[in-house]
Amino acid sequence: MTDPALRTPMTELYGCRLPIVAGGLMWLSDAEYVAAAAHAGIVGFITAASFREPGALRAEIAKARRLCDGRPFGVNVSMLPKLVEGERIAETFREIAGEGVAHVETSGRNPEAFLPILRDAGITVLHKVPSVRFAEKAQSVGVDMVSIVGAECGGHPGLDLVGTVVNQALAERRLRIPFLIGGGIGAGSQIVGALAAGAAGVVVGTRFLVAEEVRAHPRYKAALVAASERDxxxxxxxxxxxxxxxxxxxxxxxxxxxxxxxxxxxxxxxxxxxxxxxxxxxxxGDVSRGMLSAGQSLGLTDRVAPLADIVAALEAEAGAALRRLRPVPLDLREAS
Known part of the structure; x- marks a missing residue:
């Protein structure tokens, strides 16, 4: 049975069991990945930018819907400025809305211009940012929730390079909407720490890169398992x-x-x-070349396993952390 302490505004918004978002992984977040997340009791997001052929994203959403079997999932839309002309951000949002997707994660720039498309479709919006100052702006334009990923994260930590612990303390003071904390999250005790600091949940990316359901070469996953937080x-x-x-x-x-x-x-x-x-x-599986996003939670990435097993380990660790915060009553200690 899920510990009541792990029920948060995030789990209520998405209808999931645990307050964990499986971070969008470029080229890797597909229907199988989000379905594995959904069946493990968390939420995953298909990365729209991974499906560039006409109709490919619609097909992947339909596949995810079948595999998730009524459990929640969403679609990530990166709005980072493209290196080539002809971005299709608005068209992508309309495509997602037309497929009846309930949840969208945005990132890369202010989503304000596109919110009417999502609001008209009844879609909830989680906006990902690298520091609290951008979260405050996202809050002001009306997103439902923000995720704040600190400098420890894999991928794009922004230019401010504010650490995860500082971000969560600032968010608790400055935000009114629910917020998630990411960046270096790879242990259940960190989940409890984030919730204690006021977060509604966490974002986990690097720790899930070695899930069996992630479609990446075994040698790539082995390299991540062998790496440390210094790599x-x-x-x-x-x-x-x-x-x-x-x-x-x-x-x-x-x-x-x-x-x-x-x-x-x-x-x-x-x-x-x-x-x-x-x-x-x-x-x-050749990891010698290329920009391969990975965060400092590599130090916590110890084995390749089904995503459900990784999530179960995180939940067990969170349970142990919660028990440390709930000391045995004095009368029971004296009786023993």
Whole structure:
């Protein structure tokens, strides 16, 4: 039975059992991933940007609906400025609305311009940001909930590089809407800490990269299991697009290019940082090249396992943390 302490505004909003969002993983968050999350009692988001062919996203949403069997899931829409012309953000939101999706996660920029599309469809909006100042703006434009991912996260931690613990303390003071905390979350005790600080839940990304249901090469997952919290690198701050990834040959090259020329520019970096290179690592297992998003919770990523088993371990750890906060009554201690 789920501990009542783990029931929060997030679990009520999504109708899930545990206050955990399975973070959107570019190229990897598909129907199987969100279905595994749903059956484990948490919520996952398909990454819309992973399905670029006409009709592919609609087909993936339909597949997720079948596999989730009535359990909640959503779609992530990254609104990061594209490196090529012709973004389709509004069209993507209309496509999602037309498929009857109940939940959307947005990221990358202010979602205000697109909220009418989502509101008209009755879609709940979770907006992901790297620090509380952006969460306050998202709150002011009317999103339902925000997730704040600290500097420890894999992917894009923003330019401020505010840590997770500081973010959660600031969010408790400054926000009125429910908020989630992410960035380096990979243990159940961290979930309890976030809830105690006022969060409605947590976002877990890196810890789930080694789930069996994630469609990535076994050698890629083995590399993550073997890595420690010290095996990530921050690069691309020179183009105001800081990213934390697995340390490899590419991060060394990019870091040297940025050191040698602080104004190097995206055109020079693109042959090294293109998403297509990273996607090949997921397919081949060669982790020596590509920008492979990974956070400092690599130190907590100890084995490949079904997603349900990873979630069960997190729940057990959260239960142990809660028991530490609930000491045995004095009269029982004396009786023993």
């Amino acid at each position: 990530t690198a921050l690069t691309m701050s020179s183009v105001r697009n800081t990213i934390r990834t697995l340390r490899n040959e590419t991060t060394a090259v990019v870091a040297e290019m940025e050191r040698a020329d602080p104004d190097v520019g995206i055109e020079a970096l693109l042959p090294h940082v293109s998403g297509a290179i990273g996607r090949r690592a997921y397919e081949t």
